[in-house]
Amino acid sequence: MNLWNKLMCYSRRHSPWLFHMNSGSCNGCDIELVASLTPRYDAEQLGVRLEGSPRHADILCITGPVTHNAVSAIKTVYDQVLGPKAVIAIGSCPATTNVFIDSRTLDGPLNKHIPVDVYVPGCPPRPDAIIQGVAKAAEILAARGNNPPSTEIVIAETPAEVQP
Amino acid sequence: MNLTTALARLLIFPGLLFAIPAAWFFLWVERKSVALMQGRVGPPFMQPFFDFIKLLGKTTPPRSGVGGLLMRAWPLIAVSAAAGAVGLLPVLPSSGGFEGDLILLLALLELPSMCIIAAGFSSRSIFGEIGSAREAVLSVAYNVVFLLAIVSIAAAQHTFRLESLAALPATPMRWLGVLALLVCLPAKLHLNPFSLPNAEQEIYSGPMVEYAGPELAMWELSHGLEWVAATGLVATLAAPYITLWWLAALVFVGIMVAIVLALSTLASATARLAIDTTVRFYWQCTLIFAVLAVSSALFMRLRS
Amino acid sequence: MNILTMLWKNLWGGNRTTLFPARPKVSAGYRGLVEFDPELCTGCAICKFRCTARAIEFKAGKGEFTWSYDPGQCTFCGRCVEGCAEHALKEGHTEHALSQESAPPPIYFRSGELKHAYTVKRKTTVKAAAPQQANAPSPSPPANSPAPGGTQ
Numbered sequence: 319m320n321l322w323n324k325l326m327c328y329s330r331r332h333s334p335w336l337f338h339m340n341s342g343s344c345n346g347c348d349i350e351l352v353a354s355l356t357p358r359y360d361a362e363q364l365g366v367r368l369e370g371s372p373r374h375a376d377i378l379c380i381t382g383p384v385t386h387n388a389v390s391a392i393k394t395v396y397d398q399v400l401g402p403k404a405v406i407a408i409g410s411c412p413a414t415t416n417v418f419i420d421s422r423t424l425d426g427p428l429n430k431h432i433p434v435d436v437y438v439p440g441c442p443p444r445p446d447a448i449i450q451g452v453a454k455a456a457e458i459l460a461a462r463g464n465n466p467p468s469t470e471i472v473i474a475e476t477p478a479e480v481q482p
Numbered sequence: 483m484n485l486t487t488a489l490a491r492l493l494i495f496p497g498l499l500f501a502i503p504a505a506w507f508f509l510w511v512e513r514k515s516v517a518l519m520q521g522r523v524g525p526p527f528m529q530p531f532f533d534f535i536k537l538l539g540k541t542t543p544p545r546s547g548v549g550g551l552l553m554r555a556w557p558l559i560a561v562s563a564a565a566g567a568v569g570l571l572p573v574l575p576s577s578g579g580f581e582g583d584l585i586l587l588l589a590l591l592e593l594p595s596m597c598i599i600a601a602g603f604s605s606r607s608i609f610g611e612i613g614s615a616r617e618a619v620l621s622v623a624y625n626v627v628f629l630l631a632i633v634s635i636a637a638a639q640h641t642f643r644l645e646s647l648a649a650l651p652a653t654p655m656r657w658l659g660v661l662a663l664l665v666c667l668p669a670k671l672h673l674n675p676f677s678l679p680n681a682e683q684e685i686y687s688g689p690m691v692e693y694a695g696p697e698l699a700m701w702e703l704s705h706g707l708e709w710v711a712a713t714g715l716v717a718t719l720a721a722p723y724i725t726l727w728w729l730a731a732l733v734f735v736g737i738m739v740a741i742v743l744a745l746s747t748l749a750s751a752t753a754r755l756a757i758d759t760t761v762r763f764y765w766q767c768t769l770i771f772a773v774l775a776v777s778s779a780l781f782m783r784l785r786s
Numbered sequence: 787m788n789i790l791t792m793l794w795k796n797l798w799g800g801n802r803t804t805l806f807p808a809r810p811k812v813s814a815g816y817r818g819l820v821e822f823d824p825e826l827c828t829g830c831a832i833c834k835f836r837c838t839a840r841a842i843e844f845k846a847g848k849g850e851f852t853w854s855y856d857p858g859q860c861t862f863c864g865r866c867v868e869g870c871a872e873h874a875l876k877e878g879h880t881e882h883a884l885s886q887e888s889a890p891p892p893i894y895f896r897s898g899e900l901k902h903a904y905t906v907k908r909k910t911t912v913k914a915a916a917p918q919q920a921n922a923p924s925p926s927p928p929a930n931s932p933a934p935g936g937t938q
Contacts, residue, residue: 329535332526357521358810360803362513365529370680370687371609373543373694376536400694401540410839413897414859417839429897439891439900441861446809451893453806463539519793523803751789 327460330376330402333365334456337375337399341392341428343382346442347409351379354445354452361449364456372398377455378432379406379448383415383424389431396432402463404435404455408448413437496714497569504568505706506530508742512709515746530706537699543692549604556601557693557700563593564707571714572645573734574727579645584636587644588629591711594704595621595670598679602689613688616757617679623764624669624676630772631662634779635719649723655782658775660720664741665768669760670712672705673745675752676760713738809890817862818887820855824906827853827883832873833866842866843903854903857891 340348354361355368369375372395384392396405405428410416412428428434435458438451491497496504509530517524545553567590570583595617602614636642638655669676680688690701717737724730755763804810812818820842829851834844841859845852867884874882894900 325535326539329532330539333529333532333536335533357802358804360517360522360524360801362517362525363523363803363806365525365532370685371691373692374687374690374698376540398543400543410858410861414839414856416859417861419840419859427897434897436893436895437858437897437899438893439858439860441863444809444812444890446804447890447893449806450809454893454895515797518801519797521796521799521802523801523805747790747793751793 323464327464330460330463331456334377334452334459335367335369335375336377336379336452337369337372337395338379338381339372339392339395341380341382341388341412342385342424343409343411347381347411347440350442350445351381351408351448354448356445359445359449361452364449364453366449366452373400375399376402376459377404377406377452379408379452380412380428381408383411383418383421384426384428384431385423386425389425392428392431402459404459404462405432406436406438406451406455407434408438408451409443410439410441413439416441492566492569496571496573498565501565501568501707501710502703504710505703506534508709508713508738509702509706511739511742512746512749515743516750519747519750530702533702534699537702538696540695540698542695542697549606552604553601553692554697556597556604557697557704560594560597560704561700561707563590563597564704564711567591567711568707568714570644571711572648572718573714573731575649575723575725575730579643582642584632584642584644584647587711587715588632591670591708591715592625594708597704598689601693605689605692607691609686609691610689612685613679613691617689619757619761620669620676620679623761624666627662627764627768627772628666628670630769630776631659631666634772634775635659637776637779637783640783644718648718648721651723652720655775655779656719658771660716662768662772662775663716663719664744666764667712667716667741668745668748669764671709671745673749675748675755677749677754678757678760709742710738713741716741812888812890814888816888816890817864818889819857819862819891820860820866821885821887822853822855822904823881823883823885824853824904825883826874826879826881827906828873828877829853829906829908830873832869833884836865836869838863838865850905850907852903852905854901856898856901858894858898858900860891862886862891 338348338351352368353359355366372378376399378396378399380392382388407413407428411418412434414427415421415424418424425431436451436455438447440447443451493499507530510525510527513529514524545551567587570579570587570590572579599614599618599621602610602617604610635656636647638653638659639647639650641647641650668674672680680690685691690698693701714734717734721730721734721737724733829844829846831844831846831851834842839859839861841856841861843852843854843856864886867882867886870882870884874880892900
């Protein structure tokens with residue numbers, strides 16, 4: 319079945335379908351994400367499609383520092399994405415909560431709740447940086463599909479101590 | 483037409499073996515032409531094939547009970563109906579067929595829309611229900627025009643057999659009917675401006691919201707096969723009769739690609755219309771012409 | 787009909803896409819990663835004061851200080867660079883320690899991967915000892931820099 323595996327790996331790399339989710343973002347990163355579908359940057363040359371339902375997508379693109387209201391939504395949507403999947407944190411907000419550090423309304427960086435594969439820094443990141451991130455996530459996804467992790471994916475980096 | 487010929491037509495040419503790559507090719511033509519007209523590069527040639535293979539490799543959510551069984555069944559029914567519709571097309575001259583196969587083609591072409599409607603309701607999701615309701619309303623609206631146009635063409639030429647319709651010379655009545663069919667095609671194929679049922683951003687893909695993995699691959703395939711069958715139907719009626727079999731097939735496919743390009747131009751030039759505007763368009767503007775066409779066809783038939 | 791002429795022109799005029807992996811050039815004033823020159827830093831910590839996202843951390847010790855920067859936390863506003871330049875101007879220096887590169891920041895795969903810290907010996911007035919720096923690209927050189935990578 320080696321040929322089939324190779325074909326599957328190649329197909330997964332060349333057909334990343336995205337689902338975009340906003341967890342409290344200022345919408346700057348959302349705008350740059352849909353700008354990456356415009357003629358200048360054209361994510362469709364990589365086979366990228368922005369899908370309407372999380373069940374259709376392989377890659378979850380999340381923007382925004384994670385607000386309290388968004389936590390359960392993010393976990394639900396992450397569970398709804400099926401099969402080999404990858405998560406991209408777009409912008410500095412989901413990676414580290416950026417300027418909203420220590421805000422009362424936030425619940426930590428994104429990797430406190432779901433495992434993140436690619437971080438695309440920037441405030442907002444350029445569309446070509448986002449496309450680079452998507453291409454890299456598609457590669458990670460293809461490799462992961464062929465070698466699924468044997469155990470449950472461990473949430474990375476539980477916070478060591480709470481900084482006042 | 484005996485059983486072996488029928489099976490050969492259904493499974494090999496122009497059935498499954500030919501129709502599935504043709505579906506992928508037409509999906510690519512549509513995406514690429516829309517991209518080029520928007521000033522972009524667009525997907526590479528094998529993109530629909532890679533999408534299909536990737537979707538086969540994804541897991542499916544667990545589905546239980548009769549509802550789950552139905553949800554798994556609808557895409558398969560849609561694919562087999564659309565493949566059967568493609569199998570009936572008279573691509574080559576003198577390819578056989580039977581009396582009334584036009585009606586069978588219409589029925590098979592109708593099944594994928596029915597399956598979408600049913601799938602939206604069996605997915606138990608509010609977005610699925612909204613999308614299915616819209617698809618149902620749209621289906622009723624354009625189908626009246628569609629079927630009246632077909633009936634007028636067939637009544638004017640005294641036959642319901644696809645092969646005979648392909649062989650007969652075209653009359654002005656037939657061109658009127660073909661025009662009406664072309665107006666209905668964007669709604670049938672879920673293209674802008676009538677692409678409401680599977681509106682992605684508005685209702686989370688509507689009826690398809692809960693589908694994933696191999697089932698979604700089947701839905702995409704049935705969509706591609708619908709493209710082939712619908713454009714093939716119009717090409718049957720519009721193509722001139724050529725005896726050389728390879729030239730006839732070439733002209734047939736050429737007309738289908740031309741229709742795909744025309745529909746892509748329309749899709750990239752327009753935006754999605756709301757459901758009330760769409761329905762109003764079909765009921766008010768086109769219905770009158772369809773009624774005129776069928777009444778004049780019957781009138782001509784009664785006179786002759 | 788305007789839209790149809792537009793589509794026609796697009797179809798025959800060629801695409802405007804930047805083919806992957808090429809990237810369009812950034813504009814002249816683009817604010818990217820902050821670059822630190824340990825030789826020029828005087829340890830005034832104005833950059834830490836002005837930083838909007840707490841990406842810069844400054845820990846003063848005896849005779850030396852540690853300056854660390856987390857590009858993942860940074861919002862690329864450029865206030866640190868402005869403050870450094872102003873302070874250097876006030877002190878009469880022509881050069882300042884912070885500058886901003888004109889390139890998009892790189893993507894990374896582990897949280898806190900890009901954070902780096904420098905330990906700089908304070909300059910004496912005689913300038914006898916050259917300032918030692920420890921360029922530590924790993925997240926946490928043990929004793930001096932605060933806060934391991936990845937936390938907010």
